[in-house]
Amino acid sequence: MARQPKEPKRPKRKEPKPKYTAERNIPGAFEGETVTRRRFMTGTVHTAGAVAAGAFTLPALGFAVGPLFQGHPPRWVDVGATTDFPADTYVPKIVTLTPGIGEIGKTTVYMRKRNPSIDTEPADQYNQFIAISTRCMHVGCPVRYVSATQRFVCPCHGGVYDFRGIRTGGPPVRPLDRFYTRVRVDRVQLGPRYSNNSALHRFSPRDPGEPLDGIGQYLYPSRPTARKLPG
């Protein structure tokens, strides 16, 4: 092992010790200490307090907002035989949308058979029977079907919809919502709700008052837990 050439010896200079605590007048510190015991303990106590407060606040908050992220598998309820529903007028059916809460879980749904001469939207397995929600798309009052004029009318603020549920007057912002329907052995089953834009293009269910045409579909995002049914 070759000896390293010896460096020329510099006059030894004393490294100045940092005067952190002295400059800041922090009492009770050893010389050169950057984190005094007092500062360390203060930080520890604050951290412990934050952890303790978070330990009950965060679960409580999660508990309160949890239902927003809760998905529900689609419920299909029997609403009658396929022969119960004509193609030229609506039959009101009372169905339970939310079970277990009595009267307020029920709603009226207007139903008819699909009529290819009127219903121009593409047919698929979910719209052989048309099920119109009675929830007005202004602020959610219940609409009523008036057979004399073949219109849906809302008693609250004068919303009017035509036979297909498309808005023809008043403040509503989109056509009436619909429900998926399917046929199982000559029985009609009613599934989850979906929303439409004015071209009756399907969207995942939105609340009333939320337009779905143009920029509306982006301003009112869908729920991550309630998607369109595939197909």
Added chain:
Amino acid sequence: MRLPKLPAPPTPRILQPRPARPGEGNGKRPADPLEAAREAGVSAADWIDERTSLSGGVRWLLFRKVPRGTNWFYTLGSATMFAFLSQAVTGVFLAMYYDPSPTHAYESVRYITNTAFLGAFVRGMHKWGSSVMIVLIFLHMGRTFYFGAYKYPRELNWVIGVVLVVLTLMMGLTGYLLPLDQRSYWATIVAVNLNGTGPLVGPYLADFLRGGPDFGATTLSRFYSIHMLLIPGAIAALIGAHLYLVAKLGTTAPPWLKAEPDPELRKAEA
């Protein structure tokens, strides 16, 4: 033979004659029961004050100097606070009978109204008192605005007051659902859907209020909890802050009073 005399057994303390205390005896008793009661009250207050020093704070809060021209309009804030206290007290007792479940809420409200002793009266106080509180809080707000009492250094108190107005309106909204009749139900549907029309956050806010995408099993209890715990707690805390600032900053003189410089000061300036 004489027996030595034994010492007498010690008398129980309770049987020993008590020496007269200073101020008692010799005709120095409190003259009448009224005075005795007053002295008892004074000594009880002294007992508490010796241990808490509360009297200074009470004096600071209650015995303030108020400007000349202070008039009845200045009582609207206290009136609003008493309306809130009335709502709090009647609400606590209504909660003893009310059942926040969707299937029993209406029946329990009907029981309060028709069967419970004084139920219709207490519920009526709560129902009409809510309107009274809203009217009073807006009159108080108007008084503050027209008297210019929101100006420096009282801006923060104005901000707290505006938050209190919003919280009071939220009390009205959440309380409206609780009887769960047709009017409550549809009013709440409409109100929540109005919340939903706010762009981007609206749908989530509506879902938060309902506890899900539809009016469901927990919506009523959610409104109930917000109505009787969350918002009243916030209102009580903010009223405390509001009152602290009122006592700290003092009240304003009515705007029609001209400022009159102290003659002593004027003399000194000249």
